[in-house]
Amino acid sequence: MTVTAWLRPALLASARSSRMERVVTKVPVTRALVDRFVAGETEAEAMAATDRILGSGRYITIDHLGEDATDATRADTTVSHYLDLLAQLDSRVDRSAAAGRPREIEVSLKLSALGQFLPHDGDRIALENAQRICSAAEAAGVWVTVDAEDHTTTDSTLSIVRELHEDFPSLGTVLQAYLRRTEGDCRDLAGPGSRIRLCKGAYDEPESVAYRDKAQVDESYLRCLRILMSGKGYPMVASHDPAMVSAARRIAVENGRTSGDYEMQMLYGIRDAEQVRLTDEAVHLRVYLPYGQEWYGYFMRRLAERPANVGFFLRSLTSKK
Secondary structure (H helix, E strand, O other), X not given: OOHHHHHHHHHHHHOOOHHHHHHHOOOHHHHHHHHHHXXXXXXXXXXXXXXXXXXOOOEEEEEEOOOOOOOHHHHHHHHHHHHHHHHHHHHHOOOOOOOOOOOOEEEEEOHHHHOOOOOOOHHHHHHHHHHHHHHHHHHHOOEEXXXXXXXXXXXXXXXXXXXXXXHOOOOEEEEEOOEOOHHHHHHHHXXXXXXXXXXXXXXXXXXXXXXXXXXXXXXXXXXXXXXXXXXXXXXXXXXOOHHHHHHHHHHHXXXXXXXXXXXXXXXXXXXXXXXXXXXXXXXXXXXXXXXXOOOHHHHHHHHHHOHHHHHHHHHHHHOOO
């Protein structure tokens, strides 16, 4: 077994470990690496990064970090952060943009951060909190996409998304290609007006529900991508893999799509030069920009995806400085 083969599951397990979180968040030297992936802890810092990205011609989706809210107060706090964020984004929206064109600004939501797992009426609480955010986003001219989490949330999340979509038809959602069910979900959700962000997946899932071999995940991603590109919705191709980026552009052309009929998405701090290059080639490129104090779980999942950063991370844990 290669180092990467055992290290990735270990890092993903650590992402849910409160003990590891206490260790990692107390190591100041890791901040330089965290800052590569996370655009600060406050709305002001997120706005500064947003302005830089929009100024480069790229689109943006902003995620206030946090998941698995354990009480209603914490979920309400997350809603307040999004409402503050949207109030600041309102002035940055280009209201002269032609109707029907992609919106440059979007926010991404995790339903577990909005109360999905609360013991009493979690789904209802998450739905109501999402409705508040979607209403404010619509007033500001900002898109909303609901993020995917681990496979145990998928049915609940898609049920809430379908209900939200009745009042907010521009709402997007995320599907993860490593889940065995996703090909079917793509077929169900690729209809007119849909916006689907297709990613490979970032959680440690059992083989019974997910492909674990990279080649199988890639094959599933391409099958799902073909379904979305041949459908009637707006595919959002979330990948840093050059092979997937090239395939997406090729499959889009095969299905008669122009650059305005789909978009590429990449994470903040990853392949920045490639993001700019694609934008210069008139590809719509959206940057997923996370911010907030609860950066630990997100940070660990990014480490799991990029083993080259692990050496720096481990050295920081053992540093005496």
